[in-house]
Amino acid sequence: MHATAEFELIIAMFLVIVGLHYVAQRLSLPPSAALIVGGGAVAFVPGLPAVAIDPELVLVLFLPPLLMDGAWFTAIAPFRRHMAGILSLAIGAVFFTTAVVAVVTKLLLPALPWAACVALGAILSPPDAVSARAVLQRVRLPRRLSTLLEGESLLNDAAGLVLFRFAVAAVLTGTFSLGAATGTFFLLVIGGVAVGAGIGAIWVLLLRRLGDDTLMIAATMLVCWSAYIAGELLHVSGVIAVVTAGLTCGWFQHVVFSASVRIRALAFWQVLVFLLEAAVFTLIGLSLRGILDRIGDPARILDTMAMPVLAIVAAVILARFLWIFAADAIVALLRRAGWVSARPLGGRAALVMSWAGMRGVVTLAVALSLPEAMPERDLMLVTAFTVILVTVLVQGTSLGWIIERARPAEDAAALPPLDLQAAEHAMFRAQLSAVEREAHDADGEVIHPQLLRRYRTRATAGEAFDGTADERNQAIARHFDVIIAAVEAGRAELVRLHRAGQIDDETLHDLEHDLDLEELGAVAAKG
Template sequence: MHPAANFELIIGMFLVVVGLHYLARRVSLPPAAALIVGGCAVAFVPGVQGIAIDPELVLVLFLPPLLMDGAWFTAIAPFRRHMAGILSLAVGAVFFTTAVVAIVTKVLMPQLPWAACVALGAILSPPDAVSARAVLQRVRLPRRLTTLLEGESLLNDAAGLVLFRFAVAAVLTGGFHLGAATGTFFLLVAGGIAVGAAIGGLWVALLRRLGDDTLMIAATVLVCWSAYIAAERLHVSGVIAVVTAGLTCGWFQHVVFDARVRIRALAFWQVLVFLLEAAVFLLIGLSFRGLLDRVGGLGMVVDTMARPVLLIVAAVIVARFLWIFGVDAGLTILRRIGWTRRQPLGPRAAVVMSWAGMRGVVTLAVALSLPEAMPARDLMLVTAFAVILVTVLVQGTSLGWIIRRMKPAEDGSTRPPLDLHAAETMLFRAQLAVVEREAVAADGTVIHPQLLRRYRTRATVADAFDGTAEERDVAIASHFDVIIAAVTAGRAELVRLHRAGRIDDETLHDLEHDLDLEELAAAAAKG
């Protein structure tokens, strides 16, 4: 295909993304499901060629920025607090699911070598960070469950990819050594952490010296790919390197970014992640036609592969339930005999966690990277695609309903010492202390009376409120609704004056920017 035609295809694909996202919102369908279904439909439009995905390009193009986005906004304290639970899911559940899938595959197809069965299990076992983000953005979960799912999605790809590489090597060479594999696994993880920390530290040092908004944002965007490529070149875990760099950058961005850079960087990053995330699901759908063409058509899949594929998909789903409920039961027993203080999830939360195991781009890309010599390669590709479809279209679309039915309770031990209202009150008092000091001259003359009144009001209004927390929230929302309405009216008046020729473009842009900042501040305070 001509390069210009490739570019036109990419632009057309993003136009389809916008349309499908709009349609998904109108019909209350998760965007990930709409994009996959839409991609499958577009793939069969006459004249549209099947998409051939380069698995290595998919991993290096899409995985680093989407992992970076998740790590950047990860709360460090809950992440560390629930590290044992996160590792149980990201490593334990991945290994257990791999074993279950390998056993089921071996029973269904005894002629397959064990290493090939393990390779299929490693492909299907890790839930996907992109799929998890796409679903978690649309549901409300207790803080503990959100932390566990987000942490799992950040780390489990490393375990799955390492397992896959060892299994493929065992198929091709006929040899496997558990001790060497275990040592290599920990070396890959430790190396990834070291590379990610180094890249993140370099980013912090660099941003303190750049002094230019555009350069700072560009450097921030390049961190994820720098960490991933550097780690892979050094033969350590690129996934762990990106996560470590993202956690480092997310921790220090509050001190190396000023407000202007942060607003601009966040806006740019949100658009970039939106396009990449949407492109992932659309590419999954578009690749469906190429997959069917490879294996001989839909009829061949139904006639020869339907039974083993459906049983393996069921094994993937059931394995996650078995692991989560088994670990939770063990934790309950240990707590009762006094060996641990960790709070079990409970049956309701365990159901939600078990159902939230969506697969996506990593599963597809890794399946496509299978060597041609791999036994039952076509079956593995079809199974990988079936798992993605079932988990995203069935589990992803029904997760909100499961949460509403289960109503998992919030774990009180995860709540911070201060709620939003208390923290905001302390912030206002700290600001007032500075204003009181700077607003008064050495002789006692007040030189900034308006600032003094404003900050005193902000610092004392919370203490003066006598209503309940719910009444306070309503009053605050009403207060900032008025501010937002005033900003809207001001913006309309600016446009009117500009259209009437009474102000120039520069005045319009300057005053509009001030109104934008005021509206952002009011919306954040209200929310």
């Protein structure tokens, strides 16, 4: 296909995405489900060329910015507090699901080598960050469950990808060492953390020196790909590198970004993430035609693959239930024995967590990267695509219903000491103190009475002023300087409360957004 035709096809795909999103909103359907179904339908439009997906390009193009977006807004304190639970899901559940799928596959296909069975399990085991984000944005979960699911989606791809690479190498070479694989896994993780922290530190130092808003946003956009590519080039986990860099940048953005950069960067990222997420699900649907073309006869899927594929899909879903309920029962027993202070999730929350195991682009991309020499490669491709369809279309669309019926309780220990209203009062007190310091002259006379009466408008201040144009402009500038100082004081108080663990990330972002808008208005009025 000519390059111009490929570009026209991409534009057409984004137009279809907008239409499918609109239809999903009108029908109250999850956009991810509408995009997969719509992409699958578009793939069979007569005259449309088959879409060939390069799995390596998919991973490096889509995964870093979507992981970065998730890590950027991850609450650090709850993330650390629930690290044991997150690792249990991101590593323990991935390894357990891989083992269950490998055993079930070996029982169904005895001739298939164990390493190939493990490779299939590694492909299907990690829930997808993109699919999780798409669903979690539409439901309301208790903070603890939201933190666990978001943390799992950020870290589990690393475990799945490492398992997959070792299993494929074992198939091709016929050798495998559990000790070497375990040691390599921890080296990949530690190396990814180091690379991501280094990229994040460079970003913080760089942004302190860049004075242009556009350059700062561009530098921020490139962090995710820089971290991922650097990690892969250094043979460590690029996924962990991106997550670490995103956590670092999200932590420091409150002190290195100006209000204008934060507002513009947020708008830019929202559009970028929307297009990338939508493109991911559409490409999953479009890839259906390529898989069917490879199989040749669709009847072959029903005749020879239907039973093993359905059995493996059931194993993937049940393995998550087994791991989460068993782990929660162990925590409950250890807590009764006084050995741990962690609280079990409870049956209702465990049900929701077990049902929230959607697969997506990582599963598809890794499946498509299987070497041609892999035994039963066609079966693995069909199984991967079926798992994606079932988990997104069935689990993803019904998760909201499950949450409404289960009604998992909020963990009181997960709530911050201050709620939104208390944090807002603290911010207002800090602003008032800043205004009072600047609103009096050396003799103690009030020189900015309008600020003490909830900020008079520029026009009112200008009409009330009696003097020359230059004196009037200077007075207006001083007026808005005090407003800007008040905004800075309020932001500093919010950051202090956040760093002290008194407020959560959601409260910080909400109130900081209000301050950013107030500061932009003051800067514009002053100018």
